[in-house]
Amino acid sequence: xxxxxxxxxxxxxxxxxxxxxxxxxxxxxxxxxxxxxxxxxxxxxxxxxxxxxxxxxxxxxxxxxxxxxxxxxxxxxxxxxxxxxxxxxxxxxxxxxxxxxxxxxxxxxxxxxxxxxxxxxxxxxxxxxxxxxxxxxxxxxxxxxxxxxxxxxxxxxxxxxxxxxxxxxxxxxxxxxxxxxxxxxxxxxxxxxxxxxxxxxxx
Amino acid sequence: xxxxxxxxxxxxxxxxxxxxxxxxxxxxxxxxxxxxxxxxxxxxxxxxxxxxxxxxxxxxxxxxxxxxxxxxxxxxxxxxxxxxxxxxxxxxxxxxxxxxxxxxxxxxxxxxxxxxxxxxxxxxxxxxxxxxxxxxxxxxxxxxxxxxxxxxxxxxxxxxxxxxxxxxxxxxxxxxxxxxxxxxxxxxxxxxxxxxxxxxxxx
DNA sequence: TTACTTTTGTTAACAGTGTTAATAAAAGTA
DNA sequence: TACTTTTATTAACACTGTTAACAAAAGTAA
Numbered sequence: 001x002x003x004x005x006x007x008x009x010x011x012x013x014x015x016x017x018x019x020x021x022x023x024x025x026x027x028x029x030x031x032x033x034x035x036x037x038x039x040x041x042x043x044x045x046x047x048x049x050x051x052x053x054x055x056x057x058x059x060x061x062x063x064x065x066x067x068x069x070x071x072x073x074x075x076x077x078x079x080x081x082x083x084x085x086x087x088x089x090x091x092x093x094x095x096x097x098x099x100x101x102x103x104x105x106x107x108x109x110x111x112x113x114x115x116x117x118x119x120x121x122x123x124x125x126x127x128x129x130x131x132x133x134x135x136x137x138x139x140x141x142x143x144x145x146x147x148x149x150x151x152x153x154x155x156x157x158x159x160x161x162x163x164x165x166x167x168x169x170x171x172x173x174x175x176x177x178x179x180x181x182x183x184x185x186x187x188x189x190x191x192x193x194x195x196x197x198x199x200x201x202x203x
Numbered sequence: 204x205x206x207x208x209x210x211x212x213x214x215x216x217x218x219x220x221x222x223x224x225x226x227x228x229x230x231x232x233x234x235x236x237x238x239x240x241x242x243x244x245x246x247x248x249x250x251x252x253x254x255x256x257x258x259x260x261x262x263x264x265x266x267x268x269x270x271x272x273x274x275x276x277x278x279x280x281x282x283x284x285x286x287x288x289x290x291x292x293x294x295x296x297x298x299x300x301x302x303x304x305x306x307x308x309x310x311x312x313x314x315x316x317x318x319x320x321x322x323x324x325x326x327x328x329x330x331x332x333x334x335x336x337x338x339x340x341x342x343x344x345x346x347x348x349x350x351x352x353x354x355x356x357x358x359x360x361x362x363x364x365x366x367x368x369x370x371x372x373x374x375x376x377x378x379x380x381x382x383x384x385x386x387x388x389x390x391x392x393x394x395x396x397x398x399x400x401x402x403x404x405x406x
Numbered sequence: 407t408t409a410c411t412t413t414t415g416t417t418a419a420c421a422g423t424g425t426t427a428a429t430a431a432a433a434g435t436a
Numbered sequence: 437t438a439c440t441t442t443t444a445t446t447a448a449c450a451c452t453g454t455t456a457a458c459a460a461a462a463g464t465a466a
Contacts, residue, residue, distance in 0.1 A: 007442090036424065046445050048426075057424065112376065113316070158373070159393045166369020170361070173315065190362045193400035197392070210413090239453060249416050251455075260453065 015053045017043050022060055026106050031061075061110060062125075068107035069127035075100050076134045086142035087195050093135060094164055094191040095184070101168040102178050109172070112165060135160065139198075146199045156198060163190050218256045220246050225263055229309050234264075264313060265328075271310035272330035278303050279337045289345035290398050296338060297367055297394040298387070304371040305381050312375070315368060338363065342401075349402045359401060366393050 021042035025034045036057055040047045054060050079096040083089045101108040139160060140153045167187050171179050224245035228237045239260055243250045257263050282299040286292045304311040342363060343356045370390050374382050 035422085037422085047424090048446095049444060051425075052443075112372070155389055155392060158389045159370075159396075162369035162373045162389070162393065163366055164369065165373055166365035166367065167362075169315070169372065170365045170368055186358055186361045186365070189358060189400070190365065190397075193362075193396045194393075196400070197396035238451085240451085250453090251417095252415060254454075255414075 011053070014049075018050055018053055019060070019063060023064070026064075031106065031110060064107065065111055066125055066127045068104065068111045069125060069131050071104065071107065072097070072100050072111075073127060073131035073134055076131060080134060080138060086138050086145060087199070089138040090135075090142060090160065090195060091191055093138065094160075094187060097164045098168060098184065098187050101172070105172070108168065112169065132157075142195070142198050151198065160194060163194055214256070217252075221253055221256055222263070222266060226267070229267075234309065234313060267310065268314055269328055269330045271307065271314045272328060272334050274307065274310065275300070275303050275314075276330060276334035276337060279334060283337060283341060289341050289348060290402070292341040293338075293345060293363065293398060294394055296341065297363075297390060300367045301371060301387065301390050304375070308375070311371065315372065335360075345398070345401050351401075354401065363397060366397055 018039055021039045022034060024042065025038055036047060036050055039060075040050055054063075075096050076093050079092045080089045083092055136153065136157045139157045143149055143151045143153050143156065164187075167190060171183060171186075221242060224242045225237060227245065228241055239250060239253055242263075243253055257266075278299050279296050282295045283292045286295055339356065339360045342360045346352055346354045346356050346359065367390075370393060374386060374389075
């Protein structure tokens with residue numbers, strides 16, 4: 001019987017309409033200003049219906065966090081596929097990471113900024129693992145081709161991500177709008193140093 | 204007349220008692236849980252008295268932000284003074300920065316985490332400038348002693364800070380407690396790369 | 407000491423927030 | 437049509453930051 005199917009479909013539509021209304025709110029007024037009441041108001045339903053589709057507000061935020069990590073993963077994969085040499089992949093992905101952060105500032109702030117409260121579950125996000133594995137595989141490849149193939153790839157990945165996140169978040173705190181492209185030199189500088197640190201002989 | 208002096212003294216005591224009560228709250232339940240009402244309750248006064256001493260909640264947070272940056276500045280200066288060679292200063296300060304972040308997690312999260320809302324005024328904090336100048340002077344000295352004394356020291360400072368903040372914040376998101384000392388190798392790895400990138404010949 | 411002014415503190419409220427229990431309405435099933 | 441299940445609503449609870457109106461205490465001057 002098609003009734004059940006229609007119900008599921010309607011439920012799904014309802015769900016996405018909640019997310020769309022929420023996203024609209026975030027775009028215009030930021031995460032801090034997002035509230036269940038405003039969402040309910042936007043979709044022209046009463047407040048408790050939202051709790052039929054999401055356990056709580058955090059669940060809504062988690063949804064966007066996942067979305068954000070998947071978008072990042074897709075972006076990284078797309079860029080990575082354009083290069084064959086691991087070092088070039090890492091450099092290109094670094095720039096893509098930077099661009100993603102500032103082109104999708106709302107996502108990024110949720111993924112890494114407001115994520116502190118929900119940090120217990122942050123490692124269980126599948127979409128995060130996707131993004132992670134894309135970067136790690138390039139790191140591994142770069143290490144294998146280097147003069148010191150015994151290097152701890154997980155350590156290097158951690159360093160790589162930390163540099164990227166550090167650059168982005170420091171930049172985001174200091175400047176309100178998009179950073180001038182000259183500031184991307186800092187990224188270039190740091191990432192060059194990182195890549196060299198993989199390739200160089202440990203003297 | 205001593206009355207005015209006593210009043211100023213009392214006002215100052217009141218102010219610090221508010222901050223102490225707030226800090227107590229933060230230590231036991233974190234920043235998210237800090238509220239004006241709880242502070243008022245702790246000092247056994249009604250709510251509005253707090254607004255006689257602080258314009259709003261953000262002003263209280265700003266006070267702790269300043270405190271945090273000054274503590275960081277003091278720590279960095281102390282460590283820096285133990286070394287004469289700029290590169291060694293940078294390495295030692297990096298470790299001190301890391302230790303500060305995890306020994307004073309509450310401060311650090313406020314200084315860099317929740318600072319996003321108040322990011323307009325973050326550059327006007329004098330205590331932040333103190334910490335900054337301590338690091339910058341070492342960077343400058345290191346560049347002057349290097350093979351490329353024309354390097355943009357502000358760019359390098361930015362890179363230095365970004366690496367540090369990136370390492371700390373990524374680590375803080377992932378692990379709840381203090382990171383095992385093995386994780387400090389990541390810091391060592393990244394900072395070594397950075398120092399080499401200052402000294403090396405730009406081939 | 408008394409009358410007045412200023413400072414300081416309190417109560418009560420406003421405008422929000424996330425969340426949920428009780429209840430009404432609608433939809434599906436027999 | 438009668439019953440059951442799903443869905444939506446109203447109203448409330450327990451919070452939040454902030455402030456206006458008012459009472460009490462403290463300081464000042466005659």
